[in-house]
Amino acid sequence: MEAGLSWTDERVALLRRLWEDGQSASKIAAQLGGVTRNAVIGKVHRLGLGGRVKGAEVDAASAVKPAEVEKPVAAAPIPELVVAETHRPAPEFPTAAVPARPAATEAAAIPVSQRVTIMDLRESMCRWPLGDPTTPEFRFCGARSITGLPYCTHHAEIAYQPAAERKRDRRAAGFR
DNA sequence: CCCTGATTCGC
């Protein structure tokens, strides 16, 4: 059921943000999903955006040369927003059906109150996905992430379950 | 050949 996708307020807002951030049309299209870069560019123009003068490369020769050249300003404030990553390192996708864990532990550790949409997600925030990505209700954890990692302490523990458990399993299995 | 945005035009 992915029929209802179109230029909703949210999608337009995201489009604006990414475009003004200097993201290319193809990148934006990939993040939005369900649209091609042509669609993105078309929309950008219809929105009156597109006024993104770079080096005045295209038809500068045959057109009027701008006296002032504006720089994209944003060096790299937002390094490749998420989305793609939410599907990558994902150990297990915590949709509505969350792994059966002690409710007490979950409730105490998950900072549910600060969930954010992709719009407000920043580099320093936990990218742990909450809910179904195909719905408008989709959110990210949003808690302060561990420096260098995409998740907060709690979700990092769930995401990266290294040697500890293996070791335990090996023992339990009577391994050597 | 890969990418970029810009424009046109049938729907």
Added chain:
DNA sequence: GCGAATCAGG
């Protein structure tokens, strides 16, 4: 309004 096809530059 939308976006595929096309154009044109890097």
